Amino acid sequence: MFLTENGVKIIDFGLACLARADPTVTQTQLTTPGMLVGSPNYMSPEHLLGHALTPASDLFAAGAIIFEMLSKRRAFTGRSVLEALHAIQYGQPPTLSGSPAIAAVDRVIHRALAKEPQERYPSADAMAQDLRATLLLEDSDVTPCARIMTRLIVLPFRVLRPDPETDFLAISLPDAITSSLSGLESLIVRSSLAAARFAGEAPDLKTLAVEADVDVVLTGTLLTSAGQLRVSTQLMETPSGALIWSKTSHVALRDIFQLQDDLVNRIVESLSLPLTAREHRRLKHDVPASPTAYEYYLRGNILYHDWGKMSVARDLYLRCVEEDPQYAPAWARLGRCHRLIAKWSGEPEEDLVRAKNALERALQLSPDLPVAHHLYAQLEADFGRAQEAMVRLLGRAGVGSNDPELFAGLTHVCRYCGLLEASRAAHEQARRLDPQIRTSVAHTHFMLGDYRNVLNTSSGGDSLYIHPLALSQLGRERESVELLRERLQEELALPLIRLNGISLLALLEGRLEDSVQEAEHYIRSSYRDPEGLYYFARQLAYLGKHARALAVLNEVAELGYVCYPTMARDPWLDPLRGNPEFTLKLRAAETAHREALQAFLAADGGRILGVPPA
Numbered sequence: 199m200f201l202t203e204n205g206v207k208i209i210d211f212g213l214a215c216l217a218r219a220d221p222t223v224t225q226t227q228l229t230t231p232g233m234l235v236g237s238p239n240y241m242s243p244e245h246l247l248g249h250a251l252t253p254a255s256d257l258f259a260a261g262a263i264i265f266e267m268l269s270k271r272r273a274f275t276g277r278s279v280l281e282a283l284h285a286i287q288y289g290q291p292p293t294l295s296g297s298p299a300i301a302a303v304d305r306v307i308h309r310a311l312a313k314e315p316q317e318r319y320p321s322a323d324a325m326a327q328d329l330r331a332t333l334l335l336e337d338s339d340v341t342p343c344a345r346i347m348t349r350l351i352v353l354p355f356r357v358l359r360p361d362p363e364t365d366f367l368a369i370s371l372p373d374a375i376t377s378s379l380s381g382l383e384s385l386i387v388r389s390s391l392a393a394a395r396f397a398g399e400a401p402d403l404k405t406l407a408v409e410a411d412v413d414v415v416l417t418g419t420l421l422t423s424a425g426q427l428r429v430s431t432q433l434m435e436t437p438s439g440a441l442i443w444s445k446t447s448h449v450a451l452r453d454i455f456q457l458q459d460d461l462v463n464r465i466v467e468s469l470s471l472p473l474t475a476r477e478h479r480r481l482k483h484d485v486p487a488s489p490t491a492y493e494y495y496l497r498g499n500i501l502y503h504d505w506g507k508m509s510v511a512r513d514l515y516l517r518c519v520e521e522d523p524q525y526a527p528a529w530a531r532l533g534r535c536h537r538l539i540a541k542w543s544g545e546p547e548e549d550l551v552r553a554k555n556a557l558e559r560a561l562q563l564s565p566d567l568p569v570a571h572h573l574y575a576q577l578e579a580d581f582g583r584a585q586e587a588m589v590r591l592l593g594r595a596g597v598g599s600n601d602p603e604l605f606a607g608l609t610h611v612c613r614y615c616g617l618l619e620a621s622r623a624a625h626e627q628a629r630r631l632d633p634q635i636r637t638s639v640a641h642t643h644f645m646l647g648d649y650r651n652v653l654n655t656s657s658g659g660d661s662l663y664i665h666p667l668a669l670s671q672l673g674r675e676r677e678s679v680e681l682l683r684e685r686l687q688e689e690l691a692l693p694l695i696r697l698n699g700i701s702l703l704a705l706l707e708g709r710l711e712d713s714v715q716e717a718e719h720y721i722r723s724s725y726r727d728p729e730g731l732y733y734f735a736r737q738l739a740y741l742g743k744h745a746r747a748l749a750v751l752n753e754v755a756e757l758g759y760v761c762y763p764t765m766a767r768d769p770w771l772d773p774l775r776g777n778p779e780f781t782l783k784l785r786a787a788e789t790a791h792r793e794a795l796q797a798f799l800a801a802d803g804g805r806i807l808g809v810p811p812a
Contacts, residue, residue, distance in 0.1 A: 358419050
């Protein structure tokens with residue numbers, strides 16, 4: 199590296215070779231076809247695969263160099279060149295933190311290091327512009343120090359000998375440990391859903407390091423004997439397998455919370471995590487008053503993500519809070535159960551009120567409980583208060599939260615406010631912290647008209663509506679019909695989701711009145727989902743039911759769903775353009791969108807999410 203009048207020049211002599219001493223001898227030496235040429239730690243994935251190189255390949259190398267300059271270590275490492283190349287192809291660099299500017303630069307780095315060239319910056323100028331913007335986030339008198347975030351996953355414990363009385367702890371105890379550690383500013387914790395993918399026998403640590411994108415793993419085994427529970431745990435580095443510590447505990451079931459608390463504290467101490475005073479208080483705050491209450495809580499956690507057993511989980515959480523009315527985590531999860539039961543079955547009005555009361559109780563008992571904030575934000579959106587939820591979550595993100603679930607929540611509420619680029623940026627931040635996290639960004643891409651990215655990001659229940667809908671918008675109706683027919687043949691426990699697919703399939707097959715009829719079944723259901731209603735409003739407009747579409751759009755607005763950017767360009771709403779009533783609705787949506795944008799900027803959302811102030 200040397201300095202010239204035109205700036206800094208970096209020269210790599212990796213391709214130079216020694217000339218023969220005899221000038222009369224001519225040497226012709228070509229590289230082997232397919233041979234890699236370049237510095238391995240900075241080569242892009244497409245370079246490794248022998249694909250065409252573009253300016254995006256250079257931006258990948260620039261991102262790797264900037265990461266190394268800040269962190270004093272390479273972005274992609276391994277014990278050998280082959281391991282480093284594998285990390286480039288499949289791994290992610292650690293997250294950097296330390297200040298608002300460092301977090302902003304880290305977002306730039308991760309975009310530059312995206313695996314697909316089209317997901318990187320479109321040009322070096324665009325990347326440089328974002329880098330220059332980060333300089334405005336730091337006091338010029340203070341030199342920020344980058345810190346690499348430790349990434350942890352707590353795997354389900356293995357049961358050495360089945361026992362129906364204690365087997366539930368294999369999943370619920372690791373889940374409780376994960377929940378306790380989530381939200382710490384100095385640690386990134388993978389979700390229990392991500393950990394469930396690696397349940398079973400002893401994991402392959404190399405595979406785990408890449409696929410879960412973690413540095414440290416907690417594993418454990420359970421064995422019940424003579425009324426005592428033996429829990430053996432190990433904290434190890436990945437992918438090396440270096441043992442940080444191991445511990446074997448013999449406890450009665452009634453003392454299981456004490457074991458959880460001990461394991462959490464030991465993880466914090468062994469990883470030398472710097473905790474704020476608020477974090478110290480939170481780790482000691484949410485303590486169940488009785489072993490019976492905690493057992494109900496852990497048993498409920500087993501069923502927490504099972505749609506078909508949501509009512510059973512709800513009843514277990516109810517028994518927990520009856521036993522211990524002061525245990526905030528149980529109130530939070532109870533609130534989620536009530537909300538989802540309201541959304542897909544049950545008594546919507548009553549269950550939504552129950553959800554609201556439970557989540558507000560959780561926040562009253564534990565104001566810093568991360569899961570309560572995220573779940574309450576979704577409920578606020580249901581009640582037409584997405585803007586308030588957005589401001590509250592931005593406030594938490596602004597103090598340094600590294601909880602991916604928080605940014606997943608912002609993905610949802612920013613879209614409800616019509617701030618689509620902010621929603622997409624929140625998703626990218628969530629994925630930067632946890633590459634496996636699920637967000638609702640597929641709906642954001644749809645509202646942006648980015649149908650190809652809908653196909654890349656939709657999953658689960660999305661395959662019954664938004665995925666085939668995006669296929670149809672791309673002119674791939676045959677694929678859409680085949681997917682819908684396949685999915686509708688499967689047994690689904692959620693009838694409202696099924697209505698989405700049935701109505702869309704009827705439309706694509708030309709059975710227009712059937713499509714309208716199924717749409718009406720959804721619209722007249724007792725649960726009011728503003729985004730779901732918007733999808734059906736556009737569908738009714740496309741089917742020529744203009745008056746009905748306008749009526750549904752009116753309800754969408756009353757429910758606080760600000761979809762102005764989409765309404766202004768949605769092709770399925772074109773039949774309504776020129777209608778005076780639609781024009782008024784569009785202007786009202788624009789006003790609400792402008793108010794949401796002002797609230798976003800006032801909450802420092804542009805800096806927190808790294809999006810331009812417009």
